Amino acid sequence: MPKRTGEKYKAIIEAAIKVIAENGYHGSQVSRIAREAGVAEGTIYLYFENKEDILISIFREKLGELIALAPKKLNKIENSFEVLANLIHLHFSTFQNNRRLAHVLQIELRQSDKSIREGIAEVIREYYRLIEEVVRAGMDKGYFKADLDPKVARKVIFGSMDEVATCWVLSRRRYNLLGMAEQVYCFLARALARDGNGDPYPPQLKPGK
Amino acid sequence: MPKRTGEKYKAIIEAAIKVIAENGYHGSQVSRIAREAGVAEGTIYLYFENKEDILISIFREKLGELIALAPKKLNKIENSFEVLANLIHLHFSTFQNNRRLAHVLQIELRQSDKSIREGIAEVIREYYRLIEEVVRAGMDKGYFKADLDPKVARKVIFGSMDEVATCWVLSRRRYNLLGMAEQVYCFLARALARDGNGDPYPPQLKPGK
């Protein structure tokens, strides 16, 4: 029965992203997160069940935004290649825009216990469904191969994006993640395209498209 | 200055894989691993620097085998598609043959601190190079598109295999991981194949090929 709303809730989320990105999950004491958020230690527990719940909530809030945003952006696009391109773009720009968040989601979140994996499972499954939907639509419309297994396709798509994002976060060099979008798109588009499909090549990826 | 060889070294490694697969990294006390291995607690520290070092060693020993094995299997194959197929097959069969190991490598290993990531970095980079080599060879020989970025290709390949393996480990259903090899191969082969390449389609994947 934590509150899970309000200004302090958000402040704690943001503080946690910062502190955890800098010190890792296990290196981030609740007291430190509280100080960074400008609230008392006990206040944390008015908004979150426990320390793990903070991590889960970061995931839910932030990836939730992505998942909520995606259908709006993708549904109105007819061409499935364009949809794929935009999906990748959206995924990468979420991280590009908040490197700390990217670090927490790609690295720290995975350091955690089974209970955390369970806590995020529902949200991640929704993202999975979203990607599978994109694949299915492409198959139905004739853009993609008709005999794909959407689940395997989803794993290839998500796995590719995830690996690219992780490498980006861990890299010392601060290259542009969005710059990878087109290349990743090329790979995935060719992997999915129907044989003889005239043009699986990337539509121009433009931010916000 | 730990010993890192001998019968007890191996016994501890195997005990750790078992205990960690069952209880998770944080749920696996050193004392428990010692008991399972049939040695005293202190003995652990004659063979390993610390608890993390056990995890790193599991990675090094087991993925090391894979990396040592791979060139022998792959180097003598001319057709790069066949090489790719065999790479995927090797990757998946390693996990298929030892589900506990798979769990430790795919899940528990990632729960750990920065120091672990650093400990395994060298080994994983070697695996990365191996994959990139496969890509480069395929480009040089004309099987794969000439203008691929081997690094991105590697991320797509590794990311896809990694995601499939992780889903397999986490799945409640005990399906056959090797059965996924061909499907994953199809995706990746198409993604890599040179345009107009006559046959990017899967060579028959046979165990041990």
Add this chain to the structure above:
Amino acid sequence: MPKRTGEKYKAIIEAAIKVIAENGYHGSQVSRIAREAGVAEGTIYLYFENKEDILISIFREKLGELIALAPKKLNKIENSFEVLANLIHLHFSTFQNNRRLAHVLQIELRQSDKSIREGIAEVIREYYRLIEEVVRAGMDKGYFKADLDPKVARKVIFGSMDEVATCWVLSRRRYNLLGMAEQVYCFLARALARDGNGDPYPPQLKPGK
């Protein structure tokens, strides 16, 4: 400077008896008592100094009633054996009528800190004096042995009643506490009776007598 009177004061007392009887002193959060009483947490502190003060107040209010009642009932009785019988009857019936209160007074009250013991000391001393008075009167009137030490007698009388009450509260079997009164009276009457006293035997104990 708490108020210590009014409807809410009484509501809190009753709520506390219920909550503490069910969950023990340490298991009874102030917030829970407040909810049960239908007041806000802060309101508690308008009527009580702190949590311990609630416990002390329960004791004062409830045992206070007993102590106020006792002289009225006992003073008009001439025969000291009858007085003793009625004292025991009164003591036991107080608990019998409110098992929750009995639990709080016999068990939970004693779980608490020195400050509580100090808080109830004055009230309990008054009860002690009351018992000692009964003994002294019995000695003066020739019913009891002339050379008794009233303080020791009081300890035997109170200790016996207290032990019987505690066992009753802790017992799983829900036997009748008042049914013990006569037996306890028999023991104590014989212990106190003057040698050769014709009839130390229990007057008929009747409720409300």
Add this chain to the structure above:
Amino acid sequence: MPKRTGEKYKAIIEAAIKVIAENGYHGSQVSRIAREAGVAEGTIYLYFENKEDILISIFREKLGELIALAPKKLNKIENSFEVLANLIHLHFSTFQNNRRLAHVLQIELRQSDKSIREGIAEVIREYYRLIEEVVRAGMDKGYFKADLDPKVARKVIFGSMDEVATCWVLSRRRYNLLGMAEQVYCFLARALARDGNGDPYPPQLKPGK
């Protein structure tokens, strides 16, 4: 699976008695007990399950001694009055000899949770049985009234001793507890004695008798 034997076990018990007698149970940090015992904090947990277990163990060890000693002392005495006198003497001398222990057993032990009460229940029941046995033997041998209820008698006897001991511990005046033994005996002997029993009067109580 704590060890519960050995020199350190005893040292911790003694240290705990001292620290708890001085600061109360809740005021006695485990770290403080460890320091007093000259061991590390973690060592406590090699010998005890948790903090409560220390308290329970004090009770078991110390009252256990009393219970083990009592039958040896009491069984060879024929006269039940003498047995009663010795029982009281033994009870009081245990406390007289170790006022700190008395404080812990009479006051602090009762401040604790249900789990502690459960932990000591078995031992205390054994003491109860011992007292009831004394009563029964006295009845059988014709010293005590034939129609006593041994359970009620036990409550009167134990309650009297317990109350006297508690008052002694809480008293500011440092009077002699053993000096109370004879007076308490007188009360209880008269309460138990068969009518017309020639001499319920106290045998001379001598230490060690």
Add this chain to the structure above:
DNA sequence: CATGAATGAGGATTCATTCAT
């Protein structure tokens, strides 16, 4: 080489109490 008893640092969490409204 091997042991395992001993060590002790480290932190999430609770909940009585306060005080601005």
Add this chain to the structure above:
DNA sequence: TATGAATGAATCCTCATTCAT
């Protein structure tokens, strides 16, 4: 009077690691 959101002090216990034997 009454509220209830916010506070923050206070501590038990775990378990990786050491070292005397």
